[in-house]
Amino acid sequence: MSAGRPLLDAADLQVWIEGSHILQGVSFSMPDRGVTALLGRNGVGKTTTVKALLGLVPRTGRVVFDGTDITARPTHAIVAGGIGYVPEDRGIFSALTVAENLRLAERRPGEHRYDLVHELFPEIGRRADQPAGTLSGGQQQMLAIGRALLNDNKLLIVDEPTKGLAPRIVREVADAVARAARQVPVLLVEQNLSLVRRVADRAVVLDAGRVVHTGPALELLDDADRVRALLGVARTAGTPRAPGAPGAEGTADARGPAEETVAPGTAALPTPGAETEGRRTA
Amino acid sequence: MSTVVLLVITGLGLGALYFLIASGLSLIFGLMDVLNFAHGAFLAIGAYGTWWAAEYLPGAGPAGFGFLLAVAFGVAAGTLAATLVELCVIRPLYGRHREQILATVGLSLAVPALIQAVWGADPLTFPKPELVSGAASVLGVHIPRDRFLLILAAVAVFAALWLFNSRTRYGLIVRAGVQDRAMVTALGIDVRRSFTLVFAIGGAAAALAGALGGLYFGVVTPTQGLSLLIFAFIVVVIGGTTSLTGCAIASVTVGLIQQFANYYTVAGLGDIAVVIVLALVLLTRQGGLTARKSAERVA
Numbered sequence: 001m002s003a004g005r006p007l008l009d010a011a012d013l014q015v016w017i018e019g020s021h022i023l024q025g026v027s028f029s030m031p032d033r034g035v036t037a038l039l040g041r042n043g044v045g046k047t048t049t050v051k052a053l054l055g056l057v058p059r060t061g062r063v064v065f066d067g068t069d070i071t072a073r074p075t076h077a078i079v080a081g082g083i084g085y086v087p088e089d090r091g092i093f094s095a096l097t098v099a100e101n102l103r104l105a106e107r108r109p110g111e112h113r114y115d116l117v118h119e120l121f122p123e124i125g126r127r128a129d130q131p132a133g134t135l136s137g138g139q140q141q142m143l144a145i146g147r148a149l150l151n152d153n154k155l156l157i158v159d160e161p162t163k164g165l166a167p168r169i170v171r172e173v174a175d176a177v178a179r180a181a182r183q184v185p186v187l188l189v190e191q192n193l194s195l196v197r198r199v200a201d202r203a204v205v206l207d208a209g210r211v212v213h214t215g216p217a218l219e220l221l222d223d224a225d226r227v228r229a230l231l232g233v234a235r236t237a238g239t240p241r242a243p244g245a246p247g248a249e250g251t252a253d254a255r256g257p258a259e260e261t262v263a264p265g266t267a268a269l270p271t272p273g274a275e276t277e278g279r280r281t282a
Numbered sequence: 283m284s285t286v287v288l289l290v291i292t293g294l295g296l297g298a299l300y301f302l303i304a305s306g307l308s309l310i311f312g313l314m315d316v317l318n319f320a321h322g323a324f325l326a327i328g329a330y331g332t333w334w335a336a337e338y339l340p341g342a343g344p345a346g347f348g349f350l351l352a353v354a355f356g357v358a359a360g361t362l363a364a365t366l367v368e369l370c371v372i373r374p375l376y377g378r379h380r381e382q383i384l385a386t387v388g389l390s391l392a393v394p395a396l397i398q399a400v401w402g403a404d405p406l407t408f409p410k411p412e413l414v415s416g417a418a419s420v421l422g423v424h425i426p427r428d429r430f431l432l433i434l435a436a437v438a439v440f441a442a443l444w445l446f447n448s449r450t451r452y453g454l455i456v457r458a459g460v461q462d463r464a465m466v467t468a469l470g471i472d473v474r475r476s477f478t479l480v481f482a483i484g485g486a487a488a489a490l491a492g493a494l495g496g497l498y499f500g501v502v503t504p505t506q507g508l509s510l511l512i513f514a515f516i517v518v519v520i521g522g523t524t525s526l527t528g529c530a531i532a533s534v535t536v537g538l539i540q541q542f543a544n545y546y547t548v549a550g551l552g553d554i555a556v557v558i559v560l561a562l563v564l565l566t567r568q569g570g571l572t573a574r575k576s577a578e579r580v581a
Contacts, residue, residue: 056464079470090463093458104458105469116482147469 005067005214007155007185013052013061013207023059024209024226032154034201035177035186037217039193041232044206046189047088050159053187054078066154080107084148088159088189092140094133099123101132103145109203116183117146138169147174148169149183155211156180159189174198193231197221205230284423289541293419295429297537298436301497302491303514304521304529305443306484312460314477314523317379319386320367320489321514323393324360324508328489329408329502330397332356336409344409352409353493356544357486364485368478376477390511405503408496428497435494436503436533439487443526444481460524516556520563521568531571535559 006029015023023045030036038046052059055075063071070078079085093101102124106112118125121142127135132143141161148156161177162170170192178199182187190196196203200217213220213230220226303325310318335342335355342352367389375381414431417424447453455476459466466473488507495500495510513536521532536556544552563570 015399054468056468064285074472075464075467076470076472079468083470085468087465087468090469091462093465095461100454100457104454104471108468151470208470218575 001024003034006030006064007065009062009188010049010053011062011064012130013049013059013063015048015052015057015059016059017048020023022209023052025061026206026209027061028204028211028214030187030202030204031183033185035181035188035199035217036202036204037190037196038187038204038206039191039196039231041099042191044265045209046206047159049206050085050087050157050187050189053082053157077217081206082152082154084151084156084184086148086156086158088146088163090140090144092132092135094131097129097134098132098135099128101143102150104145105150108152111152112150113152114150117149120149120179121146136169138165138172141169141173142163142176145154145173145180149180150258153184156184156186157189158186160191162189162190162192162195168197171211193221195229214244284421285545286545287421287423288425289545290538291376291423291425291433291543292429293538294534295426295432295537296499296540297534298429298432299491299495300508300513300517300536301314301436301508301530301533302439302487302494304517304533305439305515305526306487307511308518308521308523308529309443309456310484311461311518313456314372314376314482315379315463316372316376316382317386318372318484319383319479319511320371320389320393321386321484322509322511323390324364324485324488324494325492325507325510326394326397326502326504327363327483328356328360328492329374329496329506330401330492331359332493332496333408333487345411346413349409349411353490356493357489360489361482361486362493364488365482367485368481372481373477382435384569390508394508395502401504403504407503408500408502410497410500414492414497432494432498433531436492436530439480439490440530443483443487446528452479456480513556516560520560520570525570528570535571 009029011027013026014021022082026045026049036133038049040046051057052061053063055070055073055078061071062069065078065081065083068081073081085091087148093104102114102117105232106213114141123139124143124146127139132140136142145158145161148158158177158180161173174195177186177188177195181199186199188196188200190200203213203215203217203220204211205213205220207230213226242244303321305320306324307318310316332352332355335352336344336349338441339352339355342348342355344352371389372382373453375385398463410428416427418427419425433458445453447457455466455471455473459473459476463473491510492502492507495506499506517529517532517536520535521528521530536559539555539559540552541553543555544550547555
């Protein structure tokens with residue numbers, strides 16, 4: 001990978017779903033290291049953007065990944081090019097066992113990082129023969145992240161990993177995301193700003209299907225007025241960055257572990273999937 | 283007692299025939315969400331392919347190894363037809379259910395018409411090897427031998443499909459794809475390749491049903507596939523669209539009900555009895571006999 005070239009470059013992504021213009025020209029790029037957070041109120045098109053990047057929804061525009069134009073490629077070819085994807089609904093196959101869920105994700109023979117997955121999530125290893133549908137929400141999320149880490153990917157796309165999880169599990173998942181980010185660049189869709197503050201280097205903010213802000217994540221989160229204007233959050237607070245996490249040096253915020261989330265907002269356009277759900281309490 | 287034994291074994295034979303057709307139909311619907319009305323055409327191609335090979339293919343014949351070769355030819359013809367249909371007709375129409383129905387219904391009418399144009403509408407006598415001719419005595423009851431062959435073939439196909447589903451990577455992809463095709467694709471898997479394979483497997487099972495159905499009925503007709511397809515659809519609905527075991531249970535249930543009802547009531551009431559069972563299942567268990575509540579997820 002040549003220095004300075006973005007890992008992922010999306011240009012003028014447009015998506016129409018059932019007559020609604022969901023993405024109205026989303027353009028952004030992300031570097032080949034660290035965590036880029038995709039932020040915005042409910043229904044602004046974050047999940048649709050991720051799906052458009054992966055070709056999971058019909059779209060126009062252009063997507064370049066690792067120097068290659070992948071716009072015309074089918075989803076399986078895009079992913080096989082080195083992308084691990086953790087969808088918003090986790091995408092766990094409930095009728096398969098935990099081991100089968102992982103085996104399904106194996107791409108190239110002999111190059112699977114089971115050691116890393118079991119080290120990060122020992123629970124997953126212990127429950128290998130259990131049907132994935134009987135796992136708790138947190139365990140399912142660990143399985144989904146573990147599945148994405150199984151292959152030697154160039155990029156992880158993680159869509160709302162803490163959604164609907166208990167606070168204790170949120171911390172475990174956050175640890176896993178922070179650890180994963182040390183190995184591979186991550187595009188993180190997240191409404192839990194505490195997690196964003198902890199792990200993200202850059203932020204891309206969407207509103208009504210367009211990118212309205214890009215820049216360093218902490219710079220955005222420390223600007224209360226801008227956060228209120230873009231995300232509808234009344235105050236910023238956060239947890240310290242994980243030691244060793246990207247950008248941790250000199251950025252610790254000791255204001256405590258208060259969880260903060262993006263406001264439900266007043267998105268003008270309907271968005272498919274769970275982005276239309278009410279805000280969860282993390 | 284002897285009547286009951288006769289009805290049970292012939293009912294199992296008929297159920298075996300239904301299973302051979304319905305298993306492929308169920309796989310195709312479960313994974314690909316395609317209501318394949320052309321499935322009966324694969325059966326007809328298998329039946330006529332076997333008949334033709336037994337008559338004209340060098341090395342094949344109506345008896346012994348020659349008949350096995352004829353059956354292999356018929357199955358190969360049905361498999362090839364299914365593969366071509368998936369690649370040329372179904373693949374461009376994924377997600378377009380109305381067009382799929384129109385296309386497959388069209389094929390289900392066109393193939394028998396084509397067969398009729400070539401070999402005529404009259405039933406053709408199907409070859410019957412000596413091994414499966416006549417009757418075998420079970421508990422003092424004379425049972426046609428071909429029923430046992432059908433049962434054996436269905437058990438073998440069930441075992442093969444079970445092994446395919448549970449022991450192979452393609453089986454894993456199929457089981458996952460039944461639940462969420464998009465997510466399988468998002469794991470970097472070209473699910474279309476599995477679709478073609480599943481269609482080919484379904485076509486092979488239907489073609490085998492055509493060949494063995496020829497033994498069962500003694501004749502082949504261009505519309506045999508169409509009439510059997512109706513019962514195969516009933517089996518799929520009763521058994522649940524994603525369960526091989528459900529499909530097997532439903533096949534046996536339908537076969538037995540038909541035989542017993544036809545014998546103990548009036549001929550023809552067996553078909554009505556099956557439709558009544560279908561209605562009861564639809565009213566009480568919409569996902570079929572093997573439907574289960576999805577596992578509770580605890581956040």
